[in-house]
Amino acid sequence: MARVRLSRERVRGELVRKIEELSGQNLLACNQCGKCSAGCPAATVMDLLPNQVIRYAQFGLEQVLEAKSIWICASCQTCYVRCPHGVDLSRIMEALRVIALEQGDDHxxxxxxxxxxxxxxxxxxxxxxxxxxxxxxx
Amino acid sequence: MPIPYYPGCTLSTKARGYDASGRAVAKALGLELEELQDWNCCGATFPLAMDNLLAMTGPTQVLVQARAHSDRLVTLCAICYNVLKRTNYFLQSDAEKRDRINYFIEADYAGDLRVQHFLEILRDELGFEALKQRVDEARKETGKSLEGLRVAPYYGCLLLRPEKELQLDNAEDPRILEDLLQAIGCDPVDFSHRVECCGSYLLVTSPDLAADMSYAVLQSAAHNGAHLLVTACPLCQYNLDHKQAEMARQHPGFKPLPVLYFTQLMGLALGLNSDDWGWELHYVDPRPVLAGHGL
Amino acid sequence: MSEELVPVFIMGKRYDVPPSLTIMKAMEYAGYQLIRGVGCRGGFCGACGTVYRLRDDDTLYFCLACQTVVQPHMYLVQIPFFPAQRAEYDLSKLVPRPEQLFSLYPELLRCLGCGTCTKACPQDLDVKGYMAAAMRGDIARVADMSFDCIMCGLCAARCPVGEAQYNIAILCRRLYGRYLAPRSQHLEDRLAEIKAGKFDKPLEELKSLGVEELKERYKARDIEPR
Incomplete structure (x- = not known):
């Protein structure tokens, strides 16, 4: 992707707040170890890997809402049971779907x-x- | 005391063989299942957004209905099990949201029901040792046995994950299906994809992806010499089963593998009459493989 | 008129009406000329579905305007029609199976089971219950549970996912009537008798009678015991 500009406003912005609220997850608990992407049975066809989805979410990048990955996630919970920090990525994916559906059309x-x-x-x-x-x- | 039983929508249609064989097996083992009356759909997915309380009203009403009869509820469908048990866990752990849901559905549910999968009752109450004895007795009577049948126990996702809430078995290295298969006299196959996802509801929007995911599971089972797979989930059963003819065309050397419900295999081991267990609903007919083993 | 008038609010405007009137008659009393939102005036046609609130009460109430007497400080509006999905089909080409419901009304499977529809039904039907039966594919149960549905559409008006409960229910009643209900032998026998001409002569006789004689015969007819 193109170079993005990070800022305090963005990282503490509305999108991050909303994802955290809807998912009940602390996005910064993720330290990007990549175990979620290693175990995801659908990662091979995702445009953003599961850990990248969290990265985008942490930085409050709206592009994450355009990612195919959020519609490819089957909520299988493999990432969640394997996350060393107990981050429930399946809930973050759901939060992103909800936000994308609120902004756009039904999938x-x-x-x-x-x-x-x-x-x-x-x-x-x-x-x-x-x-x-x-x-x-x- | 009869155990309230929640079949779930698909067990009254596509997976009626699971329902019929499950009831027959329970009866043969002296477990009395009593179907809830006029139950509603569980929703088929546990709502993962924290504010989606409306989607929890459906499963909560199932719990309320069961609680009026008993302190527990049993399911066969792994998806219903997952949704009902997670909803129950949610209601137990968040009193404020529980109150809001209760207010909306005009109920007063305290979260004090145990949601169980039929497998748990077999393991923890009947016991696999007792099951083995029953199977041995049946074998003496009928002369039929599952010996030599190599069965891949496919767990999929929703029976096991998330482990913290479901606590049925170890989410990464479960034993319950293997132990059950051993108790009924067949040979459980170890294979890498037993807890991988079959593609689930991607079937609806990304059917090719779901088929690829199911193909990986089938290949893994076949590679390890399985004659057939068993599952506890009607969506896994369909995903694994319904596209095998196409898979055989696309992948030379692919041999179709029947996908059964664990209750069907148990019923055969117990020598029960299996005529109305929905064999015609399977896309890969299990009967030739079973007949090959004298069943 | 000797009785004291009570205030009701029709679409937000206050009218003082006699307390013994039904909502429908109160509207006419207030000067409304009803063209839509009125029909049989007997509680059967479902044309006069009405929503109201009462003062200092957070409950939303649902009723038929022709069957419900006004109350003081009733805030009401009629919902004579609510647009809902309606599948087109030829009943004679359908099969009475669960898949038929799902393919004609896939949105049936969006139902949340929240029960908002049940709260809205002026016939006190368990709408959520028959939708649950429809999701199970139990056509006979839907037909039975929805038997008293008058198609007013208030369930559809309230549904958070836009279901067309009443249209799904009538499909089930049609499928039940056409394919699932036990055939009644006496009907078959009577049809055979009619075809064989057993009633040709009496019918010809009736056709030859004058109006007065027909009236007499009508009054003197056998009425089935209740």
Missing amino acids: LRPQELDPDEVADMPQLAVIAGFRKYTMMGG
Whole structure:
């Protein structure tokens, strides 16, 4: 990515505050050891590695909301159980999804689902998809 | 006293073989499961945003309903287990938010229910030793046994993680399925991907990625000589099972592996009638492999 | 009029109305000419769904305007219609299976189970309960639990995820009626009798009668015991 300018305003800014509030996590507890990225089963297809997602969040960089990674995370909790500092990255990912959904469009629309696929899938997959990819409130 | 049982939405449709075999096994072992009436969906995901209390009203109402009958609730579906148990943990640890949810759903739930997975009851109350005896007795009667059947115990995510809240088993090195498989007389296969994610709900938005993740799990099991996999999760079962024909086309040498629910295998070990355990709902038909082992 | 008038607030404007009137009649008393938001006036058609609050009470109340008597300091508005998803289908081409619900109404699976709909139902239905049954794919249970639904739409108006509960419910009742309800033998027998011409003669006779004679016969008809 392009060079970014860090500042106290940014690091203590609204985005950082909101991520911490929604996730209940202290972003600065992460010391970037990278264990989350090493264990993530979906990291190979992420544009930002899990530890980079936290790095961007720590610095309050809005680009993190554009990352595909936040939609690729399957909330499998592997990062959380392996984090030496007990940081629950799955909650940070959720906070980022919530903020991105508040700012933009739903990531999944009922009318875009293939009716035949919906008929074949276990309903809990679709239920989970709506919970993760749409803004509550429709 | 009967144990309140929460099947979850998918066990009444796609995974009805899990429900039917689970009930049959419980009955054969003298465990009385009683389905809650008119229960609602747990939500299929534990809400991870701290302010998402509305999404917790659904699972909380399930807990409230169960608490009216008993001090515990049992599930078979690993996802329901995860959501209900985490919700319960949340309600126990945050009295202020518990009050707000109670106010909204017009209930007075104190958080004093135990959410259990059926596996826990088998291990901690019946005991795997007692299970083994029952299986040995059944073998004498029917002459059938699971001996020589190499089974990959697939845990996936939600049965185990996060360990702090679920406390079913060690999240990195669990034993419960291996011990169960040994008790019912088959040969558990050790494989690297037993606690890796199958792709979960990525199925809905990134089906190819979910298929790749499931493929890695299947390959790992096959590489270690498994004849089949067992799981406790209907979403894992579907993810692992439904695209194997396509995987076989894409990856020369890939051999389809049936994916069963652990209760189906237990029921066979106990010599129960398995006619209505939903075999036709499996994409890779397990029956030929089972028949090959005299089952 | 001898009774003392009570104040009600219709869409924010105060009117003093006789306390014995229903909301609907009070609105007409106040000068509203109802074209929408009115129908059978008997509590069956679901056209007059109404939301109100009372002074010093934080509860939001829901009712039918034709069935509910005014109370002093009622703050009310009618919601005669609320837009909701409605799938198009040909009933004869559907199958009475869970997948049918999910493919026609995938948004059914967005339901949070929060119960806001149940609180809004003027028929006191357990809307959340029948939505839960729909998510389980239990069509017969939805049909049973939603039997008294009058399609007023207040559930949909209140739903935080934009469900169309009442449209899902009527799909289930249709599927139940068409495919799942046990066939009644006496109906089949009677249809066969009609086809065989058993009633042709009496029908011809009725058709030949004058209006007065028909009225007499109507008054003297057998009425099924309740």
